[in-house]
Amino acid sequence: MSYFRDNVERTEGYTPGFQPKATEVVKLNTNENPYPPSPRVMEALAAIRPEQLRRYPDPLGTAFREAAAELNGVQPENIMCCNGGDDLLSIAIRAFCDERRPLAYPVPTYSLYPVLARLQNCEVIEIPFDERFNLPAGLATAGAALTIVCNPNAPTGSFVPVEELASLADRRAGVLLVDEAYVDFAEQNCTSLVKGFGNVIVLRSLSKGYSLAGLRFGYAIAQKDLIDGLIKVKDSYNVDALAIALATAAIKDQAYFRRNAEKIKKARKALSEQLRSLGFAVPDSHSNFIFAQVGAKDVSPLPAACIHEQLAQQNIFVRYWNAPGIQDKLRISVGTKEQNAKLISALKAILSAGGDRP
Numbered sequence: 001m002s003y004f005r006d007n008v009e010r011t012e013g014y015t016p017g018f019q020p021k022a023t024e025v026v027k028l029n030t031n032e033n034p035y036p037p038s039p040r041v042m043e044a045l046a047a048i049r050p051e052q053l054r055r056y057p058d059p060l061g062t063a064f065r066e067a068a069a070e071l072n073g074v075q076p077e078n079i080m081c082c083n084g085g086d087d088l089l090s091i092a093i094r095a096f097c098d099e100r101r102p103l104a105y106p107v108p109t110y111s112l113y114p115v116l117a118r119l120q121n122c123e124v125i126e127i128p129f130d131e132r133f134n135l136p137a138g139l140a141t142a143g144a145a146l147t148i149v150c151n152p153n154a155p156t157g158s159f160v161p162v163e164e165l166a167s168l169a170d171r172r173a174g175v176l177l178v179d180e181a182y183v184d185f186a187e188q189n190c191t192s193l194v195k196g197f198g199n200v201i202v203l204r205s206l207s208k209g210y211s212l213a214g215l216r217f218g219y220a221i222a223q224k225d226l227i228d229g230l231i232k233v234k235d236s237y238n239v240d241a242l243a244i245a246l247a248t249a250a251i252k253d254q255a256y257f258r259r260n261a262e263k264i265k266k267a268r269k270a271l272s273e274q275l276r277s278l279g280f281a282v283p284d285s286h287s288n289f290i291f292a293q294v295g296a297k298d299v300s301p302l303p304a305a306c307i308h309e310q311l312a313q314q315n316i317f318v319r320y321w322n323a324p325g326i327q328d329k330l331r332i333s334v335g336t337k338e339q340n341a342k343l344i345s346a347l348k349a350i351l352s353a354g355g356d357r358p
Helices: 006-010 039-046 050-054 062-072 085-096 112-120 137-141 162-171 191-196 224-233 241-252 254-277 304-313 337-353
Strands: 079-082 103-107 124-128 146-150 175-179 200-205 218-222 289-293 329-333
Touching: 006 112, 039 241, 050 241, 062 079, 062 218, 062 241, 079 085, 079 224, 085 112, 085 146, 085 175, 085 200, 085 218, 085 224, 103 112, 103 137, 112 124, 137 162, 146 162, 162 175, 162 191, 191 200, 191 218, 218 224, 241 254, 254 289, 254 337, 304 329, 304 337
Parallel strands: 103 124, 103 146, 146 175, 175 200
Antiparallel strands: 079 218, 200 218, 289 329
């Protein structure tokens, strides 16, 4: 006997990337920033007072709203704080979708979207990208209450031009949520769409660009009417006092943030070129990871699953999905120069061994 709702009982939960317990590993499987947070974050942590922990936090995270608004050229009323980007996704799907109000998104993409939809018991409309990962034309006419476009996309690292997303927002009646969790490593973002469209929500995360994956902090940017509605749905105190203080310190240190983002983009280019030299097909990435097709120039390639397993045996972790259309690909987070060098050295040894498969 099950006590759960039928749709909950049937649903397979989201599977996060493997989190190894050992610290001496090369962890390139969950897109964490390889560099530490801003020193100002640690200063803010040291300055936390007992009174901040005794009392409930500011339910709207006013200090962060003000800092994020200044950074993005909007008003604090256009910002909502969230317990990571996933919190905003959950809030949005609960706010806009139900049995009669579908969710749509292009695929392949972030695998949490369908899990949240099934928990809400709403219809899912999945429209495939083409081989170049262009925005599917069918999204505009899908009739969804909420459309999510991950941009840059996960796991592909591809990027849809802002003007195409503006056209999509203009052509549809429902809400368009642009998931910009990885936008800190791209050359454009969709903040401008919030000012021009009343049906656009932009998601931002501090996990990647600001090295705060362990903090769980993200935020929404949208026009006031949408923010006010989302606030009705969020938990009463969905971000804690520590998170507000540390996230505010991080977002105010833009010089440190930009230096790290540039280092990662430079390393991304070098790593992509090295992988291509080993025979991988590596499209240009706009994120802090690379989506590499295994054996693109090899008549009899070693399977991606096999390479994934052999790397793990050497405590080098990348991401692999046994899913349609991407079984021959590995998603590799961009690490430090030393981490990337260890990865390339291990791959050379694995590929040179050829058929020695586990």
